[in-house]
Amino acid sequence: MTGTNNNPDDGRQASARALLAWQLDAGADEAVGNSPVNRLAQPKKVGEAAPSQAGSRPIADAPTQAAPVAFETAAMPDPVMSARAKAREARTLEDLRHILEGFEGCPLRFTAKSLCFADGNPEARVMFVGEAPGAEEDIQGKPFVGRAGKLLDKMLEAIGLDRSSAYITNVVFWRPPGNRTPTPQETQICRPFIERQIEIIDPDVLVLLGGAAAKEMLNRSEGILKMRGKWFEYDTGKRTIKATATLHPAYLLRQPAQKRLAWRDFLAVKKALENSSA
Ligand code: URA
Numbered sequence: 001m002t003g004t005n006n007n008p009d010d011g012r013q014a015s016a017r018a019l020l021a022w023q024l025d026a027g028a029d030e031a032v033g034n035s036p037v038n039r040l041a042q043p044k045k046v047g048e049a050a051p052s053q054a055g056s057r058p059i060a061d062a063p064t065q066a067a068p069v070a071f072e073t074a075a076m077p078d079p080v081m082s083a084r085a086k087a088r089e090a091r092t093l094e095d096l097r098h099i100l101e102g103f104e105g106c107p108l109r110f111t112a113k114s115l116c117f118a119d120g121n122p123e124a125r126v127m128f129v130g131e132a133p134g135a136e137e138d139i140q141g142k143p144f145v146g147r148a149g150k151l152l153d154k155m156l157e158a159i160g161l162d163r164s165s166a167y168i169t170n171v172v173f174w175r176p177p178g179n180r181t182p183t184p185q186e187t188q189i190c191r192p193f194i195e196r197q198i199e200i201i202d203p204d205v206l207v208l209l210g211g212a213a214a215k216e217m218l219n220r221s222e223g224i225l226k227m228r229g230k231w232f233e234y235d236t237g238k239r240t241i242k243a244t245a246t247l248h249p250a251y252l253l254r255q256p257a258q259k260r261l262a263w264r265d266f267l268a269v270k271k272a273l274e275n276s277s278a
Helices: 008-025 062-075 079-089 093-102 135-140 147-158 184-201 211-218 249-254 256-277
Strands: 126-130 167-170 205-209 231-235 240-246
Touching (some): 079 093, 079 184, 093 184, 126 184, 126 211, 135 147, 147 256, 184 211, 205 256, 211 231, 211 240, 240 256, 249 256
Parallel strands (some): 126 205, 205 240
């Protein structure tokens, strides 16, 4: 016998499933807290009762939470200043890794599983810098180990390099939730650490993978298709390093026809390395 199911729980489960599917489609792939926070709520003044939200359940524990959070934030040191001071303390790569392990100024570290510091040979003459770790990198704690990383390995191999002759890292050291682009604030907080890393590695050639890394490290605003294949000078404060930008391997996975441009860029990197050792 067929019949209509009037159980209200089924309706609620269906809406919850639809909401979850919508969040997954939007790129959410993990929960970052157990209870919802209404970030749009006005902070509650001291002694004032929380405003009641007509017709809604009180997500709005948030007004009572918002005021102390705002107060604590105001009392905290500026995370960019603190990153600068801490990065300056590092004498070696191991120091830098250790400092980053204990650094709590970047909000990304609280949603990431691991610190993704670097991979490859610290003595390498060429250093590759990408944007941010993805899901696989977050699990393994190493940059470029997922699909884009496998392609990067093939590109390196094509010009006679591998992870024993190249050094690989990212502009930010923790995975942004859902692989979103790091915010300018997150990038600014990580910047002293990537600058210090470049200073310590002191490569002959710096290769920026993708528009985000290129714009950030070269302080430029053009798109990657304008910047790629050109040579720039990256100034560490102690010396200038030859720097170039190329297409990000993740972009090449989506646009394989563009691999020919990346191939040209990689050949130019090979030539620059040959010339700098001559
Ligand atoms: N994309 C990046 O920019 N960096 C990684 O480590 C992985 C993917």
